[in-house]
Amino acid sequence: MNKDADLKQKKDQKIKVFHVITRMIIGGAQENTLYTVEGLHANPSFDVVLITGPAVGPEGDLLERCRGKGIDVRVLPCMRRAINPVRDVIAFFQLLYIFLKEKPRIVHTHSSKAGILGRIAAKCAGVNVIIHTVHGLPFHPYQSRMLNGLYVFLERLCVRISDMVIVVAYAMRDKCLARNIGHPGKYIRIFSGMESDIFIAPVRGRTYMRRDLGYADADFVVAKVARLFPLKGHSDVIRAAQKICGTDARVRFLFIGDGILRKKLEQEIASCGLEDRFRFQGLVPPAEVPDYIAAADMVVHASYREGLARVIPQSLIGDKPVVSYDIDGASEVVKDGVNGRLVPPGDVDGLAGAVTDVLKRYDIYTSNVHRSRDMVARDFSVEKMVKDITFCYLTFKEKWIK
Numbered sequence: 001m002n003k004d005a006d007l008k009q010k011k012d013q014k015i016k017v018f019h020v021i022t023r024m025i026i027g028g029a030q031e032n033t034l035y036t037v038e039g040l041h042a043n044p045s046f047d048v049v050l051i052t053g054p055a056v057g058p059e060g061d062l063l064e065r066c067r068g069k070g071i072d073v074r075v076l077p078c079m080r081r082a083i084n085p086v087r088d089v090i091a092f093f094q095l096l097y098i099f100l101k102e103k104p105r106i107v108h109t110h111s112s113k114a115g116i117l118g119r120i121a122a123k124c125a126g127v128n129v130i131i132h133t134v135h136g137l138p139f140h141p142y143q144s145r146m147l148n149g150l151y152v153f154l155e156r157l158c159v160r161i162s163d164m165v166i167v168v169a170y171a172m173r174d175k176c177l178a179r180n181i182g183h184p185g186k187y188i189r190i191f192s193g194m195e196s197d198i199f200i201a202p203v204r205g206r207t208y209m210r211r212d213l214g215y216a217d218a219d220f221v222v223a224k225v226a227r228l229f230p231l232k233g234h235s236d237v238i239r240a241a242q243k244i245c246g247t248d249a250r251v252r253f254l255f256i257g258d259g260i261l262r263k264k265l266e267q268e269i270a271s272c273g274l275e276d277r278f279r280f281q282g283l284v285p286p287a288e289v290p291d292y293i294a295a296a297d298m299v300v301h302a303s304y305r306e307g308l309a310r311v312i313p314q315s316l317i318g319d320k321p322v323v324s325y326d327i328d329g330a331s332e333v334v335k336d337g338v339n340g341r342l343v344p345p346g347d348v349d350g351l352a353g354a355v356t357d358v359l360k361r362y363d364i365y366t367s368n369v370h371r372s373r374d375m376v377a378r379d380f381s382v383e384k385m386v387k388d389i390t391f392c393y394l395t396f397k398e399k400w401i402k
Contacts, residue, residue: 014047015393016102020095020118021110022081023053024062026286027227028310029135032168032192032385033110034062039193039386041071048072051098052114053079053091062286074098081113092117099125106131106393112138116154123161129396132158133166135192136307136328137175142231155181163396166190166389169308169329188392192310193385196377199318202290209295213254213279220250220359223296223320225289225311226303228259233302233325233345238268238278240352245277248359256292258283293318298358298365301325304345308332313380316340317373321365323354333376339369 019037024030033050040046049072055061066073076094078087099107099122108131109118115132122130139151159165159182166188167173173187204212215221226232234255244251255265255278262280269278284292289311293299299315301324308329315322316333322340324330336342341354358365378384 015045015106016047016049016104017106017108017393018049018051018099018102018104019108019110020051020114022079022113023055023111024050024066025055026062026283028192028307029111029133030062031194031286031310032133032135034066035193035195035382036108036386036389037066037071038069039382040390041069043386043390049074049102049104051076051079051095051118053077053081056080079114079117081111083113088113088117092121095121096124099127103127105129105399106396108133108389110135112151116158119158119161128399129163129393130161131164131166131392132162133168133190134172134176134307135168136305137172139179140305142304152179152181155179159186162186163399164188164392166392167307168192169332171328171332172307175328188388190385190388190392191313191380192308193382194310194314194317194380196317196381198287198290199293199314200373200377202294202318203287204291204294206294209291213281213295215252215295218250219252220248220298221252221254221296222355223254223256223293223299224301225256225293225299225314226301226309227257228255228261228265230261231304232259232261233304234261234265235268236302236346236348236351237300238265238272238274239348240355241274241277242272243349243352244355245274248356251277251355251359253278254281254292254296255279256281256284256289289314290318293320296320297362298323298340298355300351300355301330302345302351303327306330313376316369316376317380319366319370319373321358321362321369323351323358325351339365339372 021033037048037050041048051074076091078090106129107122107127109115110133119130139148165186170189298321301309306328312322312333322334324334325345326342327345334340334342343350343354
């Protein structure tokens, strides 16, 4: 076979793309990855494989949906979120073996652990194109100085071997550049995709859900959708609730999600005497989240670190104003005083004041949210995300046929 014919055959072949993520629990990065691999799997140009660790913990599991779509899913038992030198080395060599044996043209990694192990293994295996998505940075102010420095060092190393780094918000790029991780040309922003229609027209809807949850028509329901884990800000919401509930008898709080802090948070609520104002709904399937947002009047997001929380655009698409800590990419979607409020992280008084402000001027906020809903839905659609990621791959097409 001559060189031109060989080149044509390579061009005509499906492009093998391996996505690597640490775990496929119910979470923002995981849903982003799920929709990406589903979209690419439906494209006849790509042969998609998903490699992940086990979905351990109380946060649920998205693996069955992946398998149900016919996606090739590989689970590496040693791929875990926590740092463990033995498991991490084993996971690295398993990835290296898979890449050497199956020769993917593109390796696309997600999350910090898989992003580090996966990119280094892909480079060692001679993979043509290496892409990484930053859903949230592994280094942050709330960790030890040593761990922070380690992650910065590893990210500086891995960005050098990455052809492109996708960020879900410009704030992620800017924080990386501030720590000398790559250069501006390495980064591209692609918003996380979501199924907008089910937030615009949820299956069960507001009337059914409020009756099912036991809320009266006059109740003003503030929802928080997040794992019950450190740095998610649930305790701040409880402290703010003390101030809010003392002046307004209508306000109720709905926590959607589960995690290791549930018992502690229940104790905090009891110590404040607010048991009748809070409801823990626990873990709900992603398909049911739109119903719970529909039941609420507004959404509060008090996390201390996040790339760009999916619940923010989801809430705006569902016509709900958002009060959020002004962290990472929140300001790229929430316009303070227009479709919600932004509050400095940790400012509990500010959080209480912002919720109260939305409550008092609710008609103005909801009107603004509704006017921008179609734009938010378009920017955060699954179709746009997959299209943009596919375009990113095509940017490096010449490297596929080397």
